[in-house]
Amino acid sequence: MKHYSAFAVAREALRYHTGWERAWRSPEPKKRYDVIIVGAGGHGLATAYYLGKNYGIQNVAIIEKGWLGGGNTGRNTTIIRSNYLQDPSAAIYEKARSLYEGLSQDLNYNVMFSPRGVMMLAQTQHEIRGYQRTAHANALQGVKTEWITPERVKELVPIINLDGPRYPVLGALWQERGGTARHDAVAWGYARACSAMGMDIIQQCEVTGVRSENGHVVGVDTTKGAIDCDKLGMVVAGHSGQLAEMAGFRLPLEGIALQALVSEPIKPCMDVVVMANTVHGYMSQSDKGEMVIGGGTDGFNNYTQRGSFHHAEETVRALVETFPMISRLKMLRQWGGIVDMTGDRSPLISKTPLGGCFINGGWGTGGFKAIPGSGWGMAQLMATGHSPLTEAFSLDRFKEGRFIDESVAAGVAH
Amino acid sequence: MSTRLAKQGRLIDRSKQITFKFNGTTMRGFEGDTLASALMANDQMMMGRSFKYHRPRGVVASGAEEPNALVGLGEGARFEPNQRATTTELFEGLTSISQNHWPNLEFDVGAVNTALARFLPAGFYYKMFIHPQPFWKHVYEPIIRHSAGLGKAPDKETKDADTYEHFYAFADVLVVGGGVAGLQAAKAAAQSGAKVLLVEQTSHWGGRAPVDGGTIDGLAPDAWVEQTLTELKATDNVTIRTRTMGSGVYDHGYALAYERLTDHTPGAPGPRHRLWRIRAKQIVTATGAIERPLSFAGNDVPGVMLASAMRDYVVNWGVTPGQRVIVATNNDDAYRTAISLKKAGVDVLRVIDARTSGGGALADEARSLGIRVDPGKAIAKVKGGKRVKKVAICNQDGIGGAREEVACDAIAMSGGWSPVVHLWSHCGGKLIWDDALAHFRPDPARPPLGADGNGFVVPAGAANGPVSLGDVLADAQTAGEAAANAAGFTPKTADAPKGVSELELPLEPVWLMPANADMPLRMKAWLDFQNDVKVSDVQLAAREGYESVEHTKRYTTLGMATDQGKLSNINGLATLANALGEDIPQVGTTTFRPPYTPISMGSIGGEARGEVFQPIRKTPVHEWNDANGADWEPVGHWRRPYAYVRPGEGVHDAVNREVKNARENLGLLDASTLGKIIVKGPDAGKFLDMMYTNMMSNLKPGKCRYGLMCSENGFLIDDGVVARMDDDTWLCHTTTGGAERIHGHMEEWMQTEWWDWNVYVANVTEQYAQIAVVGPNARKVLEKLGGMDVSDAAIPFMGWADGKIGDFDCRMFRISFSGELSCEIAVPASQGLAFWEALIEAGKEFGVMPYGTEALHILRAEKGFIMIGDETDGTIIPQDLGLNWAISKKKEDFLGKRAQQRSHMTDRNRWKLVGLETVDGSVLPDGAYAAGEGVNANGQRNVIGRVTSTYYSANLDRGIAMGLVLHGPDRMGEVIEFPGTDGKIYKAKIVDPVFYDKEGKKQNV
Secondary structure, three states: OOOOOHHHHHHHHHOOOOOOOOOOOOOOOOOEEEEEEEOOOHHHHHHHHHHHHHHOOOOEEEEOOOOOOOOHHHOOOOEEOOOOOOHHHHHHHHHHHHHHHOHHHHHOOOOOOEOOOEEEEEOOHHHHHHHHHHHHHHHHHOOOOEEEOHHHHHHHOOOOOOOOOOOOOOEEEEEOOOEEOOHHHHHHHHHHHHHHOOOEEEOOOOEEEEEEEOOEEEEEEEOOEEEEEEEEEEOOHHHHHHHHHHHOOOOOOEEEEEEEEEEOOEOOOOOOEEEEOOOOEEEEEOOOOOEEEEEEEEEEEOOOOOOOHHHHHHHHHHHHHHOHHHHHOEEEEEEEEEEEEOOOOOOEEEEOOOEOEEEEEOOOOOOHHHHHHHHHHHHHHHHHOOOOOOHHHOOHHHHHOOOOOOOOOOOOOO | OOEEOOOOOOOOEEEEEEEEEEOOEEEEEEEOOEHHHHHHHOOOOEEEEOOOOOOEEEOOOOOOOOOOOEEEEOOHHHOEEEEEHHHOEOOOOOEEEOOOOOEOOOOEHHHHHHHOHHHOOOOHHHHOOOOOHHHHHHHHHHHHHHHOOOEOOOOOOOOOOOOEEEEEEEEEEEEEOOEHHHHHHHHHHHOOOOOEEEEOOOOOOEOOHHHHOOEEOOEOHHHHHHHHHHHHHOOOOEEEEOOEEEEEEEHHHEEEEEEEOOOOOOOOOOOOEEEEEEEEEEEEEOOOEEEOOOOOEOOOOOOEEEHHHHHHHHHHHOEEOOOEEEEEEOOOOHHHHHHHHHHOOOEEEEEEEOOOOOOOHHHHHHHHOOOEEEEOEEEEEEEOOOOOOEEEEEEOOOOOOOOEEEEOOEEEEEOOEEEOOHHHHHOOOOEEEEOOOOEEEEOOOOOOEOOOOOEOEEEOHHHHOOOOHHHHHHHHHHHHHHHHHHOOOOOOOOOOOOEEOOOOOOOOOOOOOOOOOOHHHHOOEEEEOOOOEEHHHHHHHHHOOOOOHHHHHHHHOOOOOOOOOOOOHHHHHHHHHHHHOOOHHHHOOOOOOOOOOOEEHHHHHOOOOHHHOOOOEOOOOHHHHHHOOEEEEEEOOEEEEEEEOOOOOOHHHHHHHHHHHHHHOEEEEEOOOOEEEEEEOOOHHHHHHHHEOOOOOOOOOOEEEEEEEEOOOOOEEEEEEEEEEEOOEEEEEEOOOOHHHHHHHHHHHHHHOOOOOOOEEEEOHHHEEEEEEEOOOHHHHHHHHOEOOOOOOOOOOOEEEEEEEOOEEEEEEOOOOOOOOEEEEEEEHHHHHHHHHHHHHHHHHHOEEEOOHHHHHHHHHHOOOOOOOOOOOOOOOHHHHOOHHHOOOOOOOOOOOOHHHOOOOOOOOOEEEEEEEEOOOOOOOOOOEEEEEEEOOOOOEEEEEEEEEEEEEOOOOEEEEEEEEEOHHHHOOOEEEEEOOOOOEEEEEEEOOOOOOOOOOOOOO
16 A cells, blocks of 8 residues: 555656556455445444454455445534533444544544544433433543533634523533534545555445354355355344344334535535534534535435435524524535434444354434544454443343433434 | 726626725726626636545636635625625625635645645545554544635624524416526416416516527517516515525425525624425426536646536626636637627637537638637646646547647636426436436436326426526416426416527537546646546546445546536536446436525524524413522423522522422412313213223312323333313313323323224313412411312312312312422413412512522422433333322223233343432432442443432431332332432432321321
């Protein structure tokens, strides 16, 4: 793998950039791999990367139905935070956040992690109590967050309207080290690093069946033929249910479209990420200058990755109220992503009823921020059979009633 | 230079001069001008700077597809960034500024990026700025952020001076686009009797046809448009709107149209934008086609323009971008531009036709006017920085050598036409590649599907592929009839009007000019003018493995500018296909997303701003509360008084006063927001036994019972008092926040699980005002008002009765959430305020004071009563709260029963409810956790409990709290530690959660 640096760019500039090699190879599948990961999104690629990096398992294929990074990794609003309430969530999201801090250096690919700070507004007494509870929990979890006053909110976000007639801002939970990253770059950076380790990323290849013998997975059938493996990781977000069905089990998941939109770009006017759960919307400004806006999920299950107007309306209305100056900006583009929701809105990272087959999914509306931590834990689980990071997120929890419910802290998609 | 011509300009009124400003300079234009045409008339060809390299940018198009001529429009509370000058109608006093430069448009420091362009290829930022780690946030990113962005942000305190509205419309056939195709399709559809809505994004009708020429039924296009409009206006079932853009097509015939009402008359009364929310049975997209640029070096220099746009400026607005023009083309249509210019008196130096065969009839006409036509030629390179100065001409089939230089000041380019397929594609319509015309057009076999599984979008005219006027009109007639038919009407079949235009020879696709341009030329051949994406960038993406069209788009930012690739996408993906050695259809397009062009956030929000952002639900006592010191707290859509603050008093003083007074004298609580749900029917008891954990079917009429409701996962979701009205009627009280949720919950179970049970539920929350009369003097005030017997004997604790108090029709419940003698009295909502005022008046001698939600909370906490949302958070089961007594052991089943038997639910290590008293009497911090020994496997401090409610109790003059603690009830008297976020450690003793009147004597008198 050719090293990326300003010097390399300068060197290449002299020959019109004709010397750059492929960021990742485009191989035909081999007959057999130690591990097959289905799904070349952020979580799948990160899983493969840490299998190789942390456990030396490099005979790995990552199989992708479409193009890598083309699912929710490439269509989310790029927020990274770890100010979760419940211990297992805080652990994995904080692991992810801390890995994001050094990810550009680790991958030698600039993923533009920008710890610009994430703020969750409190606009009711109930929310104040909820966020104060989260702040207390975070302190003991080793996650640095603080409760800040409306005056501090205004300092950090000059465009905010604190005294809206309907829901004045009463304070906020502030995570200074949260932020955003360039979503595509996360997938591309992991893909490049996986490919450099000799792993095969096989795009435009759909899994059509899961093969097993004596209750243990032995391979998959794909549109590019059968491929054998010892272990199989399913990391396909919205399509987890379909893949599980091929493997002969069911998952407690449902697919819902999550809505997002961006404005036209403008010069920098908001440095931090603001989430307003009472009025239902959140917003940040990308490096390109677009206001990146998200809000709710559609009220019905579906698989269309399309924007629907009703949620855009609800979200924009809330944000115009919160940031009145955006009224005269324009919506450039809206879209939807299919999120896979569990009953407690927390992810699944687990062994499955099929031996050697593992699942990582159910990230709902919050998957992007978890990618490095999720991959780290999933790799540990697949390599060693156990991971403290993922233990609580096992499938068993629904049988045991051991839910990890974060809705207490964040009633909005994120 | 660009100037106003002496003649021409079908859209301007030269008798009406308009004064406007650009970058502080006063300029003049005419009524009917766009800002772009007026700027050109004032020789202001350069209108902005590009996004990445800050290169000079001039107007390149004449409509919504414009990527370059973006300005900041207006001032103060009416300032708006990124307005397209090409779609901005000129008005008196318009002020505009150019964008993305410092210190000014002519001299921009950021233009240094142009010099560095070679070092800043596509995706350079992924390969650089990696070390050292902190530099991204603190050094690199801030520089990039300030260099990027486009328009100026509105001032941070801007409150939009304009208003917006939504408009709901229903149509059998919605026709988008008011060119000749749209007009004809609307006419054809309307003749069937279908209700037709026809919208056009500009302020004038007819689209391109009046500019392009030809005849329709023997008439000049202008005359035909006029005639057809007159007919449509006279048709009752047709509604037409200009300045209204079809913005998005969504599932099942839902469409948005964006009407710009006062953008051209700012400050005029009424809303600025109106968003039409349309349900249409069928949608006809007569959205025309957009010309493609040609990719040659320097195609971004101001003065290079789409051939059709240049024609528009001459014919519509009487302005020319230059005096010596060169036309470059791969098709016949661009000859129309050469001819228009020549006829307008502009020097057309030559037409450079990439086709070796040259053009057809239009080319002959051009030649006959004395215009030189060079077939097989190409533009090798445009010279000039802020303005075209020269072009170097070479052979199209070469690498760009053997050039001939010609001095000129404007270039018209045409690379063919792409149908506008956005609306067709928004909801899943698929495209096919047309090799002959080198464009994607709607695939009739794969339209977007409606609820009935049939297509609901019909493309018409140029948006469907046809090019000649005759074909366009015929296609429009067919589309109008088809849409009417699909909408359930019988169209009158008629012949389409006969369109006659010059016969055109086929184009030859030209994706790069010259075909084998060398690298230095490809690095100057722009695809995306705003985002600075060049042919070399797309080729680099392909070389590096970003092969999917989505990868290429995201890696290079091709098509991600404010025009969303209207000019660049097809050229870009053709370039990608060539680089990959694939066919264009194999590479495919990126996804078309709404809106077609950007729409204001204000219009999306509509009327709902400020006070009416969300409706405020008001109790009958709301206005009284407001007039009597209510410190409001939003609770759902309601507002409830947190406390009633007297003049000179702080909020907390008020709370303490209210809490004491309710225990000592008489308190009144406006409890009208509590949910009230009637459950009625022969199976109502059975139904409630499933909904609640306790038994409700055996409740006697006239009695009340406190009930708990769990989700099917066993978690406590609501509580409240249930009263049995009669044999088959129960009244269920819910929490304030729970009323709608619980009503929905009941309906869901009733409709999906127990649909065969005879039971109905009705939410009557707002039918009644409910007032809690609380305190030792509660009965005295009621007796003073007179009426029904309110004695303990007549209505004992947990009883209820109907009757009269004073003149009011009442239903009195002897229930208490405060531990005091308490009557909750419901009266019809219409009598609520009068009843409240009567109680206040009569209560004076008994020390009456209203109290708010905070006093309510403290009173219940003193008694150890749980509060949904405080003691519960969606993860708590009744057993955690010591409420086992309210869980029926007799019932076979209820919602949550099975779930509560799961291993984690019966785990004896679940935290249980206890009272907490700080050792020093202070108040525990809200939400604090009790720290245990050591850390868990993830390095997090172990915790053994948490605070769920915490208050200062004025009655006890100390902090009281409730919390959930590991083995709590077994650890009475133990002191545990709660680290605060303030760095302090709070020590608290585990105690019984009932702090006040442990025997419960006071409520039962």
